[in-house]
Amino acid sequence: MKRRKDDLDRLTEKLLKRDPSLKEEFEKADQAWDIAFQIYDLRKKSGLTQTQLAKLVRTRQANISRIESADYTGYTLKTLEKVTKALKARLEVKIVPASL
Amino acid sequence: MKRRKDDLDRLTEKLLKRDPSLKEEFEKADQAWDIAFQIYDLRKKSGLTQTQLAKLVRTRQANISRIESADYTGYTLKTLEKVTKALKARLEVKIVPASL
DNA sequence: GACTTATATATCAAATTTGATATATAATAT
DNA sequence: ATATTATATATCAAATTTGATATATAAGTC
Numbered sequence: 163m164k165r166r167k168d169d170l171d172r173l174t175e176k177l178l179k180r181d182p183s184l185k186e187e188f189e190k191a192d193q194a195w196d197i198a199f200q201i202y203d204l205r206k207k208s209g210l211t212q213t214q215l216a217k218l219v220r221t222r223q224a225n226i227s228r229i230e231s232a233d234y235t236g237y238t239l240k241t242l243e244k245v246t247k248a249l250k251a252r253l254e255v256k257i258v259p260a261s262l
Numbered sequence: 263m264k265r266r267k268d269d270l271d272r273l274t275e276k277l278l279k280r281d282p283s284l285k286e287e288f289e290k291a292d293q294a295w296d297i298a299f300q301i302y303d304l305r306k307k308s309g310l311t312q313t314q315l316a317k318l319v320r321t322r323q324a325n326i327s328r329i330e331s332a333d334y335t336g337y338t339l340k341t342l343e344k345v346t347k348a349l350k351a352r353l354e355v356k357i358v359p360a361s362l
Numbered sequence: 363g364a365c366t367t368a369t370a371t372a373t374c375a376a377a378t379t380t381g382a383t384a385t386a387t388a389a390t391a392t
Numbered sequence: 393a394t395a396t397t398a399t400a401t402a403t404c405a406a407a408t409t410t411g412a413t414a415t416a417t418a419a420g421t422c
């Protein structure tokens with residue numbers, strides 16, 4: 163976690179005012195940020211280090227770090243499921259029709 | 263869609279009674295099924311054929327079919343996002359702490 | 363039945379993600 | 393200040409997913 167979420171929000175708002183064409187890219191990043199943050203948050207609340215979580219997921223600390231990094235968007239559902247399971251949580255994926 | 267969801271539910275229930283060790287595998291499939299069904303359902307409601315949706319997503323009919331198939335679990339968030347966007351929906355990914 | 367359209371399945375190369383190692387940087391404690 | 397522990401970044405091979413083509417099956421229409 164390089165940056166706190168609210169700091170980031172303020173920053174993107176400022177940048178968007180300057181260049182609205184970045185909107186789509188920011189939205190994607192925002193989604194990723196949110197997942198990253200949810201995992202980070204839950205890991206912290208579970209009192210685990212990245213290394214400890216990595217062991218539960220049967221992977222390495224570096225990979226957990228990547229998953230928690232704000233600009234990573236390449237998740238696979240399988241990966242997310244493994245991580246959330248290790249955190250004793252479950253993954254909920256919903257497709258929400260616009261304006262409904 | 264080879265099979266309707268409620269048919270599948272009855273079937274898995276029966277199989278689980280016979281062999282409870284299959285539980286985890288079924289849960290995974292269930293999650294995938296749900297996503298597949300959500301997409302299928304939304305596509306139908308949008309009055310689109312797989313071929314038409316494929317064009318919107320800039321891919322091919324066969325790939326949409328794969329995404330909608332009940333036993334496919336290999337989704338990438340990127341793929342799901344492209345599809346849901348084409349269906350004018352948005353993707354919601356939530357990590358829900360157990361028993362909360 | 364023959365035609366047409368929609369969907370499913372198989373296969374494979376290309377693209378992407380993951381896991382792993384090495385190493386750097388940051389934070390904390392002594 | 394120097395150890396120690398936690399996290400971040402870089403890199404790359406291995407594993408997985410995607411996109412594409414070809415083709416099969418299913419469903420609907422004439």
